[in-house]
Amino acid sequence: AERASGEAEEINRQLTADNLVQVLTSDVIRSLPNANMADALGRLPSVTLERDEGEGKYVQVRGTEPRLTSVTINGINVPSPESGVRQIKLDAIPADIVESVEINKTLQANMDADGIGGSVNLVTKTAGERPTITLNGMGGYTPIVNGRGLVETAATMGQRFGSDKRFGALIGGTYDWNGRGIDDIEPVPDIASLLPGSPRWFDTIDQREYRYYRSRWGLAGSTDYKLAEGSNIYLRGFYSTSRISVIAGCTR
Numbered sequence: 001a002e003r004a005s006g007e008a009e010e011i012n013r014q015l016t017a018d019n020l021v022q023v024l025t026s027d028v029i030r031s032l033p034n035a036n037m038a039d040a041l042g043r044l045p046s047v048t049l050e051r052d053e054g055e056g057k058y059v060q061v062r063g064t065e066p067r068l069t070s071v072t073i074n075g076i077n078v079p080s081p082e083s084g085v086r087q088i089k090l091d092a093i094p095a096d097i098v099e100s101v102e103i104n105k106t107l108q109a110n111m112d113a114d115g116i117g118g119s120v121n122l123v124t125k126t127a128g129e130r131p132t133i134t135l136n137g138m139g140g141y142t143p144i145v146n147g148r149g150l151v152e153t154a155a156t157m158g159q160r161f162g163s164d165k166r167f168g169a170l171i172g173g174t175y176d177w178n179g180r181g182i183d184d185i186e187p188v189p190d191i192a193s194l195l196p197g198s199p200r201w202f203d204t205i206d207q208r209e210y211r212y213y214r215s216r217w218g219l220a221g222s223t224d225y226k227l228a229e230g231s232n233i234y235l236r237g238f239y240s241t242s243r244i245s246v247i248a249g250c251t252r
Contacts, residue, residue, distance in 0.1 A: 006031075020106040026125070029095050030136065035178070036216065038090035041101060041120065053182060053212055057091045061103060064117030072121045073238055077112065090120075092242040096136065096154035096174040097220040099125040124238055126222045127158040127168030144181030145209050152176045158222075166226040175217040182210040216242040 006027025013023045022044050034040040038056030042049040049056035050066060058066035066087035071078045078088055104111065104119040111119060133156070140150035158170030186206045218240035226232045 019104060019108050022103045022105070024101040024103075026096075026099050029098070029101075033138075034095040035176070036091045037093040037095050037098070037101070037122070040095045041090070041103070044103060046105070047103065052091065054180075055091050055214075057089055058087050059090055059120060061115075061118035061120075062105065068115065068117040070112065070115035070119045072119060074124055074236060075121060077114070092216065093122070093240045094154070094174040094176060094216055094218040097125065097156075097172050097218045097238070097240070099123045124220050124222060124236055125156065125158070125170055125172055126224060126234075126236075127160050127170040129160065129165065131159040132170070133157050142180050144183060145211055146181070148179035148181070148211075150178050150180070167224070168226075169221075169223045171219075171221045173217070173219045176215065178212075178214040178216075180212045180214075182212050184208040184210060211247040213245045213247075214242065216240070 006025040009025050010023040010028065014021055024040060024044060029040045032040070032043065034043075035055050038049055038059055041047050041059050042056050046062050048060045048063070050058040050060065059069055059071075060066055061069045067085075069087070071088040071090070080086055080088055081092075082089070100123045102121040102123065104115075104121065107113060107115065107119060134154070136152075136154040138150075138152045142148060142150065152175070154172070154174035156170065156172035158168065158172075160166075160168040184207075186208065187204075218238075220236075220238050222234065222236045224232050224234035
């Protein structure tokens with residue numbers, strides 16, 4: 001039921017928008033096994049992903065390079081955390097702490113002209129008219145390279161206060177620990193043995209086994225006060241981080 005209502009909201013927002021936009025709501029995001037925000041966006045038409053060890057990392061809109069797609073949070077531009085790189089790593093953002101995602105394929109006059117491919121806007125959660133408490137948990141197991149578990153948890157709590165419900169507050173958090181094993185076979189060309197002008201060929205291979213550990217967590221909070229119909233003041237915060245460690249073994 002939640003996914004059906006979420007899909008109906010997506011269609012309504014897309015039909016009433018002044019520009020060409022695609023919307024993904026939190027109800028639909030939660031109904032699918034999305035490891036991170038990039039994986040969630042990869043389910044939309046005309047969106048492809050650059051992946052890292054199976055998880056989405058960078059978003060490509062309409063076939064353009066990732067650096068040509070801008071990313072905003074509540075309309076505010078997000079700078080890249082990587083030196084000399086323009087694109088944003090969306091694998092560091094958990095999928096459970098956003099209310100919706102908007103992909104603007106054509107920009108309006110009030111948007112920065114910095115996304116040739118498009119603009120991805122992450123809308124954070126705010127308190128609704130009804131009190132909200134959600135708890136989610138998932139687990140798994142991978143048998144590769146001695147085996148290890150997978151854990152993902154998320155919680156959100158929000159409410160509006162007062163007889164007229166003018167003041168609202170919401171806080172949410174998520175934690176994801178992903179310990180996986182990876183089998184990798186890499187051909188290794190012995191260039192020194194090749195004669196000038198002869199075709200290249202692979203005479204050895206590396207068979208590698210990786211223990212891959214990824215932890216990711218995020219927090220989001222919002223407070224707002226309704227001054228009048230269509231007018232309010234608010235304070236919002238958003239934080240996410242991820243850590244990756246790899247233990248590699250190699251046999252030839």
